[in-house]
Amino acid sequence: MTKAKRKRLIYNLITFGLVIAAFLILQNMIATKSISRSLKGQLVPICSWIVMAVSLNLVIGFSGELSLGHAGFMSIGAYTGAIVSGWLLAAFDMQDTTLRLVLAIVAGGILAGIFGVLIGIPVLRLRGDYLAIVTLAFGEIIRNLVNVLYVGTADGKLQFSFLNKNLPENVTMLVDGAKGAVKIKPISTFTVGFVLIIITLIVVLNLVNSRAGRAIQATRDNRIAAESMGVSVTRYKMMAFVTAAVLAGMAGALYGLNSSTVVPTQFTFNQSINVLVFVVLGGLGNVLGSIISATFLTVLPEVLREFADYRMLVYAVVLILVMIFTNNPTTRAIANRLFAPIKNLFHGKHKESVGGGDAK
Amino acid sequence: MIFLDNLINGLSLGSIYAIIALGYTMVYGIAKMLNFAHGDVIMVGAYIAFCGLQYWGIPPVFAFLLAMVVCTLLGITIEGLAYRPLRQATSLAVLITAIGMSYLLQNIALMIWGANPKSFPTTFINGASLHLGKINISSATLITILVSIVIMVLLTLFTSKTKLGKAMRCVSEDRGAAELMGINVNRTISLTFAIGSALAAIAGILLCSSYPILQPTTGSMPGIKAFTAAVFGGIGSIPGAMLGGVLLGIIEIFGKAYISTELGDAIVFAVLIIVLLFKPAGLLGKPMREKV
Numbered sequence: 232m233t234k235a236k237r238k239r240l241i242y243n244l245i246t247f248g249l250v251i252a253a254f255l256i257l258q259n260m261i262a263t264k265s266i267s268r269s270l271k272g273q274l275v276p277i278c279s280w281i282v283m284a285v286s287l288n289l290v291i292g293f294s295g296e297l298s299l300g301h302a303g304f305m306s307i308g309a310y311t312g313a314i315v316s317g318w319l320l321a322a323f324d325m326q327d328t329t330l331r332l333v334l335a336i337v338a339g340g341i342l343a344g345i346f347g348v349l350i351g352i353p354v355l356r357l358r359g360d361y362l363a364i365v366t367l368a369f370g371e372i373i374r375n376l377v378n379v380l381y382v383g384t385a386d387g388k389l390q391f392s393f394l395n396k397n398l399p400e401n402v403t404m405l406v407d408g409a410k411g412a413v414k415i416k417p418i419s420t421f422t423v424g425f426v427l428i429i430i431t432l433i434v435v436l437n438l439v440n441s442r443a444g445r446a447i448q449a450t451r452d453n454r455i456a457a458e459s460m461g462v463s464v465t466r467y468k469m470m471a472f473v474t475a476a477v478l479a480g481m482a483g484a485l486y487g488l489n490s491s492t493v494v495p496t497q498f499t500f501n502q503s504i505n506v507l508v509f510v511v512l513g514g515l516g517n518v519l520g521s522i523i524s525a526t527f528l529t530v531l532p533e534v535l536r537e538f539a540d541y542r543m544l545v546y547a548v549v550l551i552l553v554m555i556f557t558n559n560p561t562t563r564a565i566a567n568r569l570f571a572p573i574k575n576l577f578h579g580k581h582k583e584s585v586g587g588g589d590a591k
Numbered sequence: 592m593i594f595l596d597n598l599i600n601g602l603s604l605g606s607i608y609a610i611i612a613l614g615y616t617m618v619y620g621i622a623k624m625l626n627f628a629h630g631d632v633i634m635v636g637a638y639i640a641f642c643g644l645q646y647w648g649i650p651p652v653f654a655f656l657l658a659m660v661v662c663t664l665l666g667i668t669i670e671g672l673a674y675r676p677l678r679q680a681t682s683l684a685v686l687i688t689a690i691g692m693s694y695l696l697q698n699i700a701l702m703i704w705g706a707n708p709k710s711f712p713t714t715f716i717n718g719a720s721l722h723l724g725k726i727n728i729s730s731a732t733l734i735t736i737l738v739s740i741v742i743m744v745l746l747t748l749f750t751s752k753t754k755l756g757k758a759m760r761c762v763s764e765d766r767g768a769a770e771l772m773g774i775n776v777n778r779t780i781s782l783t784f785a786i787g788s789a790l791a792a793i794a795g796i797l798l799c800s801s802y803p804i805l806q807p808t809t810g811s812m813p814g815i816k817a818f819t820a821a822v823f824g825g826i827g828s829i830p831g832a833m834l835g836g837v838l839l840g841i842i843e844i845f846g847k848a849y850i851s852t853e854l855g856d857a858i859v860f861a862v863l864i865i866v867l868l869f870k871p872a873g874l875l876g877k878p879m880r881e882k883v
Binding site for chain 2: 291353358361364368378394507546548555557559562
């Protein structure tokens with residue numbers, strides 16, 4: 232086993248180990264009822280945000296493309312999940328909530344993946360900031376489209392209508408335009424969320440460490456060099472983009488089926504930005520970093536609830552300061568000197584996967 | 592006549608987008624960064640003008656000048672405090688900082704002025720409206736279009752004739768070479784932010800004169816659309832931003848009038864995607880040349 236391989240193995244083991252340990256501790260806390268109510272309610276959203284962050288990291292950190300429309304895929308997943316779950320209940324009277332949840336998540340992932348391919352074909356031909364703005368545009372289009380979508384079930388059949396509520400009298404509404412997906416039976420569980428995280432980690436870490444993953448990172452580091460070595464840039468960028476879209480769709484379905492309503496305004500541009508912040512603060516190309524920052528930044532606003540009026544203000548200030556301190560050459564030199572002893576302890580552990588750093 | 596009415600409304604909205612897009616495109620051209628906080632500077636400008644008119648009762652002209660001065664200072668401060676330390680950093684780090692700045696401005700506005708929407712006083716321009724045959728042009732529309740034409744002419748003259756304007760174009764073309772020629776790069780970037788922010792204040796006032804609802808998030812959507820307009824016209828190009836802004840405004844109004852009100856935004860963004868497919872550098876952008 233080469234040194235690089237061993238390091239990667241240790242990094243992966245730490246990542247999986249931490250996630251599993253956190254799950255076991257939290258399960259134990261739930262069993263002994265020593266968990267606070269607000270944190271318990273946050274568990275499923277945290278799982279969704281972790282999956283969102285890790286999947287976006289695949290696009291930004293590993294394939295080096297800035298995507299600002301990740302919430303669009305989440306929205307597709309959430310709506311698909313709500314529709315599929317409602318339809319399965321109405322048409323087949325499926326009472327097994329776990330099975331329904333799993334089917335809804337799979338459907339959400341598949342539909343988001345289809346959209347990922349459709350969007351990816353035109354988008355991935357563009358570069359840099361142009362790609363960013365087109366993904367942003369895509370997210371806004373999705374939000375606009377679901378705003379005028381009406382879906383209902385009647386006699387076990389799905390009825391769709393677009394732009395105006397053109398549905399028969401006897402339907403039970405599943406998606407009601409600007410009101411969003413209504414009367415969802417919340418069926419998401421923490422265990423399924425945990426399994427989804429593990430699946431995401433297996434997919435992403437294996438992809439990244441495979442031949443295709445090396446090709447993806449090569450296109451990030453130097454597109455021209457990769458292309459002249461025979462790497463098909465579009466194909467590998469597409470692979471990363473669609474994988475991320477599928478995972479985001481699954482996260483969306485999990486997230487949507489955790490509450491009784493899903494509204495289009497939940498998945499705005501700001502939500503995409505939030506996920507981007509998770510990824511950047513966690514470190515580009517650092518999967519464990521994404522998991523930690525997604526967890527931390529989802530819990531933080533809840534902890535700061537007593538400072539309700541100031542929490543977003545504090546969040547903004549902290550965000551700016553962290554970015555300046557970690558990116559300014561002067562402050563970085565000071566920090567490096569201060570943390571040198573600690574760094575030596577972990578020396579080189581993350582080097583391999585952190586890589587690049589520039590989104591371009 | 593509805594067609595002409597829509598066209599004029601589109602021109603008016605488009606002129607506002609164009610003024611905002613100018614701020615985006617100049618900053619992008621010179622500092623190579625997407626200044627996401629630009630939309631929120633618009634909001635601050637509108638609030639200052641609102642306070643001047645509503646609370647302090649100063650004459651409209653002075654209220655607008657005050658808004659421009661405050662926004663100019665705000666723009667310079669933001670650049671100096673948040674963006675200057677990151678001059679050497681990756682574009683993504685600067686982008687996140689700009690997003691943080693956008694949240695910061697919105698939340699400060701939320702603390703000062705509260706979340707309740709304020710209705711912007713429009714009495715100062717509710718004077719005569721122009722009647723041309725059957726077409727009725729409100730004075731707000733007229734002023735918006737006139738102001739934006741004046742701004743575009745002045746800005747074009749400034750960048751092509753004056754020394755400072757030429758310095759700006761130099762820095763945006765090649766920062767290193769400009770520095771070697773004795774141009775103070777930091778000061779030029781500050782100047783760009785100052786001009787962009789002053790324009791944002793004007794845009795904020797014009798926007799709220801036509802759509803008089805003012806709240807801390809007022810600037811976000813016009814900001815995103817103006818940014819789209821800048822990309823549409825070719826980001827970094829000043830004529831491109833003007834053209835992109837005006838076209839985007841017209842497309843939005845026509846989309847809303849003839850296709851669907853709810854899908855107005857979706858149509859705008861769909862057109863953007865289609866244009867970028869055929870002209871990947873925007874309408875007037877220079878195609879990127881690659882050196883191996």
